[in-house]
Amino acid sequence: MSENDLIVVSPTRRTLQTAFIWSNDIQCEKIISPMVSPRLFPQKTEGHTLPCDEIMGIEKIGNEFSTFILDQHSPTDLWTKGINTMPDQEFRILVERLLSCCKQRSKDKVYIVSHDGTITSYRQLISNLSFSREDFLIEGGWVNVQY
Secondary structure (H helix, E strand, C coil): CCCCCEEEECCCHHHHHHHHHHHCCCCCEEEECHHHCCCCCCCCCCCCCCHHHCCCCHHHHHHHCCCCEECCCCCCCHHHHCCCCCCHHHHHHHHHHHHHHHHHCCCCCEEEECCHHHHHHHHHHHHCCCCCHHHCCCCCCCCCCCC
16 A cells, blocks of 8 residues: 555444554545445345444544545435445446546555445446355455456
8 A cells, every 4th residue: 555545434433443553654545435335235125234334423433533534425315324225226326436536536546445245246346247245255355356
């Protein structure tokens, strides 16, 4: 990771703590975005967010993670409802929106710190391949995706 990279982080406590520890000594751009918040995979519109995957409030994030920037391009309602049970069609639009915003920043690399279901959902859309829960990353794992 370098100063010319971008980190996009889910607004949940554990992902923010992970990104903070991982990037603490790097002066790169760090954005918190509900567009990479927890997402069920495979998608179930009747699903529920686990207590550990609840989105932190904007004020609380500002108080505890002041070195991060809040995503100004996310729809306001995502800060409360997230993407967990969002229909695939809406999710696809958000993914394209986020990737476009990342591309416009002209960074060397973009790192997304998020949850297994979210990462798998993003991988599936970017690659146009079908994935299953068997394709989840192992705990603390990472994957390199070219876009």
